[in-house]
Amino acid sequence: MEQARKIEQDCDTFVRVFMASSLPQLRYMFCRAGLTAQEVNRRVASCQAMVLDSLWHWAQQDRNVNLLNIGFFRQSPPHVRAHIAMQRFKQPHPQPPMTILLDQIRLLCHRDQEVLEFVRDLNFQMSYSRNCLGHLTHIRSNSFSCAALCRVQGLCTIRGQRAVNIVTWGGSVPLPRHLKEEYINYASRYIWHPLVGLQVLLNGERSPSGQMVQVVPANAPFMLLCSTYTFNQHHDGRVVEVYPCSYCRAMFPSTRSPKGYVHYTLYKSSETGESDSYNRFSKGNCAECAAFSAMFHVTKQTCRIVGADPRVTVQRLGVGQLSVPLTLC
Numbered sequence: 608m609e610q611a612r613k614i615e616q617d618c619d620t621f622v623r624v625f626m627a628s629s630l631p632q633l634r635y636m637f638c639r640a641g642l643t644a645q646e647v648n649r650r651v652a653s654c655q656a657m658v659l660d661s662l663w664h665w666a667q668q669d670r671n672v673n674l675l676n677i678g679f680f681r682q683s684p685p686h687v688r689a690h691i692a693m694q695r696f697k698q699p700h701p702q703p704p705m706t707i708l709l710d711q712i713r714l715l716c717h718r719d720q721e722v723l724e725f726v727r728d729l730n731f732q733m734s735y736s737r738n739c740l741g742h743l744t745h746i747r748s749n750s751f752s753c754a755a756l757c758r759v760q761g762l763c764t765i766r767g768q769r770a771v772n773i774v775t776w777g778g779s780v781p782l783p784r785h786l787k788e789e790y791i792n793y794a795s796r797y798i799w800h801p802l803v804g805l806q807v808l809l810n811g812e813r814s815p816s817g818q819m820v821q822v823v824p825a826n827a828p829f830m831l832l833c834s835t836y837t838f839n840q841h842h843d844g845r846v847v848e849v850y851p852c853s854y855c856r857a858m859f860p861s862t863r864s865p866k867g868y869v870h871y872t873l874y875k876s877s878e879t880g881e882s883d884s885y886n887r888f889s890k891g892n893c894a895e896c897a898a899f900s901a902m903f904h905v906t907k908q909t910c911r912i913v914g915a916d917p918r919v920t921v922q923r924l925g926v927g928q929l930s931v932p933l934t935l936c
């Protein structure tokens with residue numbers, strides 16, 4: 608029940624910061640991109656609807672959440688309340704609210720630093736709340752904020768055209784801890800590239816013959832550069848670059864290993880509790896998953912399953928239609 612109360616509180620904080628800070632920033636970025644006033648209004652309204660509808664959807668996936676405990680809901684007119692309540696049943700699951708917002712802003716940012724600062728400021732503002740006297744007090748980090756961001760860069764040749772520099776970003780799953788698993792299961796099947804999603808679902812399992820079942824690139828991937836950052840809540844949200852965890856090193860191997868294709872800008876292979884600490888919830892929570900998935904989708908990376916029958920494996924994992932065809936060999 609305590610989890611549900613925190614979600615209700617986090618919803619109010621999220622809506623307050625999103626409306627007061629993120630939307631004006633987004634509006635500024637759309638204007639800066641040269642869109643007409645009409646188009647800016649349309650896009651801001653569309654982003655607002657998508658982000659808030661997703662927030663109401665995910666908040667209500669916790670059956671103990673009572674909308675009447677959320678100030679924004681209580682103060683809304685009846686037709687808005689009805690709309691909010693209906694979001695619980697929306698199918699399929701939308702992406703988490705912060706993921707939707709991140710997808711919008713990363714295309715509009717001019718520099719990498721701008722993406723990091725946007726999320727840093729948002730996290731920082733959302734970790735504060737007003738007490739009964741109207742003073743800002745520090746609370747725990749908001750369940751709907753992104754704890755980590757990952758940047759993946761590749762110099763790629765797409766369909767034989769000239770080499771282009773591609774950068775993708777991804778955030779750690781920005782949902783309350785007990786709802787992360789539900790989203791990760793869903794994203795692994797329907798959103799993430801199979802090279803990410805299938806690996807998360809397989810979770811290092813072995814075939815009956817004892818062989819490790821692996822999903823590997825079918826063609827040599829481009830060399831990718833990967834950097835991951837977290838935000839230190841105790842130092843004004845200071846951006847800190849972090850090591851990849853052991854799960855990510857196994858899923859996206861470093862160029863230091865024979866079949867690796869990732870150059871981690873910060874790398875430490877030894878097992879330390881510290882490097883894995885932000886990943887203690889579940890495999891798939893890491894920002895790397897979303898960032899690599901986006902890169903593999905853009906570059907149309909092919910992959911195959913080794914160590915087990917691919918068709919049987921895909922069926923057993925309950926994966927219906929894969930987002931890219933799997934090379935069966």
Ligand SMILES: [Zn+2]
Pocket residue numbers: 851852853854855856886893894895
């Ligand atoms: Zn990781």
